[in-house]
Amino acid sequence: MVRLLPVLVLATSVFLAFAGVALGGPAPRPPVPSELVQATIAKLIATHGESQAGRARRGVTQVADRWWPEDGDLPVFAAFCESSFLTDPAALAAVESRLERVLEQVDGQLHEVRRELLTPLDLDTGSVSTLDRLLADVDLSIHTNEDLFKTKVAFLALLNFPVHTLSERLAQGGRWNRDAWARSRMMDRFADRIPAGVLQEITTSQTAADAYIAEYNIRMDRLVTRDGKRLFPRGLRLISHWGLRDELASHYGEADALAKQRTIQRVMERIVRQEIPAAVIDNPDLDWCPETNDVRPAPGAAVAAGANLSEREPDRRYAAWLANFHAARAADPYTPTAPTAMARAFDQQREIPEQEVEALLVSVLSSSELSDLAALVRARLGRPLEPFDIWYSGFTPRAAYPEEKLDTIVRARYPTVAAFQADLPHILAGLGFSAERAKWLADRIVADPSRGSGHAMGAARREDVAHLRTRIPAGGMNYKGFNIAIHELGHNVEQTFSLHGIDRWFLNGVPNTAFTEAFAMLFQERDIQLLGLATPGADAASEVFGTLWATAEIAAVSLVDMGVWRWLYEHPDATPSQLREAVLATARDVWNRYYAPLFAQKDVEILAIYSHTVTNPLYLPDYPLGHIIAFQLAETVRGPRFGMEFERTARQGRLTPDAWMNGAVGHPISARALLAAARSALAAPKR
Secondary structure (H helix, E strand, O other): OEOOOHHHHOOOHHHHHOOOOOOOOOOOOOOOOHHHHHHHHHHHHHHHOHHHHHHHHHHHHHHHHHOOHHHOOHHHHHHHHHHHOOOOHHHHHHHHHHHHHHHHHHHHHHHHHHHHHHHHHHEOOOOOOHHHHHHOOOOHHHHHHHHHHHOOHHHHHHHHOOOOOHHHHHHHHHHOOHHHHHHHHHHHHHOOOOOHHHHHHHHHHHHHHHHHHHOOEEEHHHEOOOOOOOOOOOOOEEEOOHHHHHHHHHOOOOOOHHHHHHHHHHHHHHHHOOOOEHHHEOOOOEEEEOOOOEEEEOOOOOOOOOOOOOOEOOOHHHHHHHHHHHHHHOOHHHOOOOOOHHHHHHHHHHOOOHHHHHHHHHHHHOOHHHHHHHHHHHHHHOOOOOHHHHHOOOOOHHHHOOHHHHHHHHHHHOOOHHHHHHOHHHHHHHHOOOHHHHHHHHOOEEEEEEOOOEEEEOOOOOOOOEEEEEOOOOOOOOHHHHHHHHHHHHHHHHHHHHHHOOOOHHHOOOOOHHHHHHHHHHHHOOHHHHOOOOOOOOOHHHHHHHHHHHHHHHHHHHHHHHHHHHHHHHOOOOOHHHHHHHHHHHHHHHHHHHHHHHHOOOOOOHHHOOOHHHHOOOOOOHHHHHHHHHHHHHHHHOHHHHHHHHHHHHOOOOOOHHHHHHHHHOOOOOOHHHHHHHHHHHHOOOO
């Protein structure tokens, strides 16, 4: 998962998807009168000629739409437009060049400050103090855009360069050169004006949500069955949801898998229903039976007398989700062209309309290929499908190896974060990058010990480096951690190429986070290969099946996330308990629509388990999009040219999704290739 800091996303409209404060924030300012706007436009045309009429109309209107009384009275507005309108191409180019140099340094250095402020919460550096938590709410970047408006830097840009809509980019982008694309992206940050006070709450709410999830660990060795048995090894401590899901998937093929998997599913159900006893979260002193929900002190543990050990967690999960919603909703009045968090997330950030994304996900979930694949999974397991089989891992290369063997190999290689850091050049060379390029990349990526499951944090200026956060417990990295670390490394490599290898800083990055997820998936699917245990492409059919199965699972989870956000806009005054019930109802509805016909079980709620819904609003759809994009990219980057093609495609920069895909593979985003490959593989004999 990519970790996006506000200073990074302030440079684009991505941030606006999640910005805002609790209800009751400042209201939008009154507009500049249309009579003055028209008079100012007429004066500019009279001064500079009819050839500048289109630019004058658009520029003055853009400034007027964002001008507030504190920026100056109406004569100040008119005078600014008359004195700041540029027509000389050299002068316009100088403004663009200066902004690019300055904003790279401003955004980049503020990003580095924010990274330092978050270090105790993000990294495993010891206990988190009260001061650490207070400092985590300090975000200097939230004032940057407002300062650019107050100083009228933003207005100078708005007067002289167009803010393009998505429809304009789709219609005209195919004819733009790199400089035209850079100018268009330059103006993204000025598209909407949100007060600094409004932006501050996003830092507070998301930091709180991140901290809540980062410490949400389940002591698996303290879980007991109804008859008192312990199913998991001593010391096993897993974060929700990532660790639970991956542990569940790791047991396929084992003789005693079902008991463990059913227990983990029950844990997930207790979490999403908020039936989990609050006292058992990350507590090594209590034994907990998820089946009965009974709690008792572990042998030899001292527990305070009179403590109510069975009291459930008081809807904290849904309170955090609700706080993010209120933050997003408060930004709505300031983004009139995308007046909801949903519109900002899809139209501005992804640049793919919500309806198109939903149709793409449904095309996978409702496909006959998925139905046929479910029958194949059922046949392989030799039993009816159970809900947790959405995480069936039998198609992955790791399924051929016991988890203990993989853990042993990984622990021997990476006893510490430093050992993983030192091996980065070797890992990258093993993925297909030349020795020279592998060293160049490794020099620009720093591995850190993560407090949570792990994430990738890119740089924002070319003098900085990317950071790979990975979780390495005492005794060394395990296979699950290695698998996640390789995924995050894929993010870091994309981040490095699309920043350090880009021709224009305004174009740094990729179209949206689905694309960086696609790059990460291309790395992650090669993790077993990196351990020397598999030959790439040895079983193409299994690779196709695994991709389709994983895409469907995360597509369903994404539909839950999207459905809940629609519900929230219909019920803006909901309480955490009401949101809990809505989330569970939405999860059941999505399950019943797409998975119940395949699994012959109804009203399952585990699609609500993903922690992203709490920490990263509306991020989840990027994962199924990423799987689909990665499958399309795989044909291009497969084989000995992996490193070169990875670099070529990553260095295209932040174009629109379809423009980027056409440049990478020659056609837009589509699930057709994945479904066709699955259909062909399913038709082959002896599947």
